[in-house]
Amino acid sequence: ELSQNLESTLTVAVAAGVPDQTLLEALARVGCRYPLLRVNLLRLPQDQVREMLHQERADLVLLPVSTEVDREEAFTYVTNVLFIAVASATADTPGLPAGLRRLEDLSGSRQIVVAGPDDDVADRRLLVSDARWHVDSVEAALGLVERGAGWANLPADVVEVAVSAGRVKVLAFDNLENGVTMPVHLVWLRRKPVRRAAGDVIALMRDHL
Structure with missing residues (x-):
């Protein structure tokens, strides 16, 4: 698995209070696909979630987004809150x-x-x-x-x-x-390569499972 571009650890941060049922289902499915994968799932205030993303301490984040577009961020819409x-x-x-x-x-x-x-x-x-x-x-x-x-x-x-x-x-x-x-998006950084497990989570969330 590790030789096929699978990250050893996937870190996902969720803004407190945001509905995360779809994300949990996606993570459970990815965990079944890759038994060696370690997942860190964090629930934090929204400002800390975005900070973790831009400091590259989180691979994916789930949070409400503003109307302003950050060109460093790629995203997929998940739901409204x-x-x-x-x-x-x-x-x-x-x-x-x-x-x-x-x-x-x-x-x-x-x-x-x-x-x-x-x-x-x-x-x-x-x-x-x-x-x-x-x-x-x-x-x-x-x-x-x-x-x-x-x-x-x-x-x-x-x-x-x-x-x-x-x-x-x-x-x-x-x-x-x-x-x-507010729309809730799953967000990742454009400058950071999306590895295998993160890509699978994005695909599942994009298709809403």
Whole structure:
């Protein structure tokens, strides 16, 4: 296998909260094809995922993408993810107006952001508040939101159970619809040769299995 351009290790990084069922299925299939292959699968904040890719510490990454095209990146579309603004339904969230009507009204309340510890957030489309807590997982973000530590923009499927259970509420605005849809891409670097296992994962994801 190693003599046929198979990498010894395949490292894949996934942005926290991104649906990854198709990727997991692709990795399982590739693992069956190549028993000697080692796979490192990481779930990290989006900014750290992109950083790993460009530092060539990850062969493939799965993440929401902006409208700007990075010429160093090659990609294939996988799915869409809907981010919605949510807050606690049972606890008071400091700074959150009781008569919330506009998205801008969130600026005075702490926002929980899934990102690395610094302020260099890769995708700023979901940022509203200047006061922010950064956490490294959607589970931690949702837990803090439930307890009234702040509000957050989180994937709709992640908050679905908490909303149904009455622990979290989806915020409503008069001036726009709550929700930002982002395409999710599997991304790799053009400058880095795609070896056999990575190529198989790309082909499976491109065909959606």
